[in-house]
Amino acid sequence: MAKFSELGLSAELLQAVHQMGFEEATPIQTETIPVSLAGRDVLGQAQTGTGKTAAFGIPIVEKMDLDSGNVQALILTPTRELAIQVAEELNRVGQSKKVRALPIYGGQEIDRQIRSLKKHPQIIVATPGRMQDHMRRRTIRLQNLSMVVLDEADEMLQMGFVEEIEAILSECPSERQTLLFSATMPPRIRNLASKFMIDPVEIKIKAKEVTMPSIEQYYIELAPKQKFDSLCNLLDIQSPELAIIFGRTKKRVDEITEGLTKRGYSAEGIHGDLSQARRDTVIRRFKEGTIDIMVATDVAARGLDISGVTHVYNFDIPQDSESYVHRIGRTGRAGKEGMAITFASFREMDHLRMIEQQTKRKMNRLSVPTIHEVVEGQQRLAVQRLLEIAEKEEEITSYIESAEALLESNDSVTLLSAALKLLTREPDKTPVQISDDHYSMRRGGGGGRRGGGGDRRGGGDRSFGGKPRNDRNRFSYNEGSFSEGSSSGDRRSSSSNRSRSEGGDKGGYRGGSSKGGSSKGGFKGSSKGGGKFSGGGKRGGSDRGKVKSR
Numbered sequence: 001m002a003k004f005s006e007l008g009l010s011a012e013l014l015q016a017v018h019q020m021g022f023e024e025a026t027p028i029q030t031e032t033i034p035v036s037l038a039g040r041d042v043l044g045q046a047q048t049g050t051g052k053t054a055a056f057g058i059p060i061v062e063k064m065d066l067d068s069g070n071v072q073a074l075i076l077t078p079t080r081e082l083a084i085q086v087a088e089e090l091n092r093v094g095q096s097k098k099v100r101a102l103p104i105y106g107g108q109e110i111d112r113q114i115r116s117l118k119k120h121p122q123i124i125v126a127t128p129g130r131m132q133d134h135m136r137r138r139t140i141r142l143q144n145l146s147m148v149v150l151d152e153a154d155e156m157l158q159m160g161f162v163e164e165i166e167a168i169l170s171e172c173p174s175e176r177q178t179l180l181f182s183a184t185m186p187p188r189i190r191n192l193a194s195k196f197m198i199d200p201v202e203i204k205i206k207a208k209e210v211t212m213p214s215i216e217q218y219y220i221e222l223a224p225k226q227k228f229d230s231l232c233n234l235l236d237i238q239s240p241e242l243a244i245i246f247g248r249t250k251k252r253v254d255e256i257t258e259g260l261t262k263r264g265y266s267a268e269g270i271h272g273d274l275s276q277a278r279r280d281t282v283i284r285r286f287k288e289g290t291i292d293i294m295v296a297t298d299v300a301a302r303g304l305d306i307s308g309v310t311h312v313y314n315f316d317i318p319q320d321s322e323s324y325v326h327r328i329g330r331t332g333r334a335g336k337e338g339m340a341i342t343f344a345s346f347r348e349m350d351h352l353r354m355i356e357q358q359t360k361r362k363m364n365r366l367s368v369p370t371i372h373e374v375v376e377g378q379q380r381l382a383v384q385r386l387l388e389i390a391e392k393e394e395e396i397t398s399y400i401e402s403a404e405a406l407l408e409s410n411d412s413v414t415l416l417s418a419a420l421k422l423l424t425r426e427p428d429k430t431p432v433q434i435s436d437d438h439y440s441m442r443r444g445g446g447g448g449r450r451g452g453g454g455d456r457r458g459g460g461d462r463s464f465g466g467k468p469r470n471d472r473n474r475f476s477y478n479e480g481s482f483s484e485g486s487s488s489g490d491r492r493s494s495s496s497n498r499s500r501s502e503g504g505d506k507g508g509y510r511g512g513s514s515k516g517g518s519s520k521g522g523f524k525g526s527s528k529g530g531g532k533f534s535g536g537g538k539r540g541g542s543d544r545g546k547v548k549s550r
Contacts, residue, residue, distance in 0.1 A: 007025060009037075072146050073122065101121060102119075114137075178198075185204075217362075240292065243294070253270070270283065310338055
């Protein structure tokens with residue numbers, strides 16, 4: 001990888017980049033930054049987590065006219081969460097140059113945004129629907145725009161934003177620089193590029209990089225009724241530091257979250273029916289480690305950039321390879337290792353195989369986790385906890401006298417066994433009701449006509465504007481609760497689609513972020529001093545890395 005000092009940046013911006021802890025540029029940054037600084041249009045294929053925000057953000061900040069009080073750059077994103085995160089990163093990059101980026105999105109009071117616009121930010125990061133609202137009100141003027149970025153363009157098109165994007169681009173000055181980034185390059189993306197871009201430089205990350213080799217990918221074939229207990233068993237065995245669980249519908253997310261809470265896990269859910277304030281709170285608590293598990297729909301989790309996510313669980317199989325790549329991209333970020341496990345029923349195995357073919361990455365097969373494995377995993381975690389606290393002599397000094405007294409009349413092995421039992425919790429089998437996910441294997445795409453207010457089209461998590469989808473093999477689900485488009489803000493929706501697949505049998509269960517030894521094909525630890533011991537479930541509390549009582 002190239003160093004940022006080799007990419008033609010000013011000394012001021014180099015200092016800002018180094019202060020952010022960046023030394024070497026990622027492949028997408030290495031290829032994008034020089035051509036962007038040269039003023040060329042860019043058509044980039046890059047998955048989330050590859051550093052593409054900095055790839056377009058650094059050139060934007062570098063090229064801003066600090067003497068102008070006009071909006072000079074516009075970045076369009078599919079979701080409010082991504083808009084907020086992109087703006088935050090650009091503000092960090094531009095801090096030394098006093099370049100400001102303002103996020104504009106649905107779900108926030110427009111009057112508040114208008115007041116912020118009066119402070120003259122140079123960069124606007126917006127969702128398409130809310131951007132059009134401001135254009136109609138003439139609270140954002142584009143005549144001085146010099147750069148436009150379409151971030152996660154495939155997602156914006158899948159969510160039904162194509163008309164809004166074309167309308168916005170049509171109002172932008174013809175003399176501008178346009179950068180488009182997408183995880184995939186279907187014909188619709190290329191059509192958009194040919195219509196609104198001039199001789200773009202194409203930058204493509206290799207397929208093996210797109211599918212993120214730092215992420216161990218597994219699947220478990222199981223009956224739908226086994227899913228929830230198997231999920232709990234995996235959480236107990238692997239003890240992820242931070243985990244995201246994906247459900248197909250809002251109802252599904254609510255049920256999984258409620259079930260995990262009943263069984264003592266520290267979990268909260270996000271989906272489109274939650275207020276923006278509530279979603280922000282859940283995301284903040286997850287980032288801080290106050291909760292260990294976040295349950296989410298695809299749309300609600302879109303654009304989340306949270307470091308430290310060690311595991312992704314696809315409780316419901318993703319609708320296509322693009323969704324799969326976006327989901328598992330929540331872990332294994334910035335070169336760190338991660339694990340993704342997908343649950344699939346017998347009827348879904350062909351669809352899983354299709355995902356493998358399109359991502360060019362085979363998922364290894366895991367067997368359904370057993371209670372015996374759970375107990376072993378929790379016992380290993382108890383051993384980890386004892387070893388960790390034993391290393392902190394200052395914390396156990398007050399217990400030494402009592403320990404010596406116990407050893408005078410009891411066998412040390414017996415006492416240790418009793419201590420391990422106290423630290424080990426038996427699997428919680430509190431009854432939990434998860435609705436059946438009924439679907440038919442009808443071929444077809446999503447859709448949905450315009451409906452609702454603001455930025456929304458009726459249906460499920462995504463919509464293709466009612467147009468048929470010919471560039472992908474899909475199956476259409478018939479679940480009445482599928483809709484993800486019932487709250488205000490920038491969302492699109494449609495009926496979701498799935499199908500089936502298979503894979504080999506390799507590997508085993510492991511914990512999330514072991515820095516101690518490892519056991520290949522078996523269990524790996526999730527704590528820094530774990531050695532070969534690991535497993536165990538982490539429930540409740542925000543004291544990650546500390547000993548937790550059961």
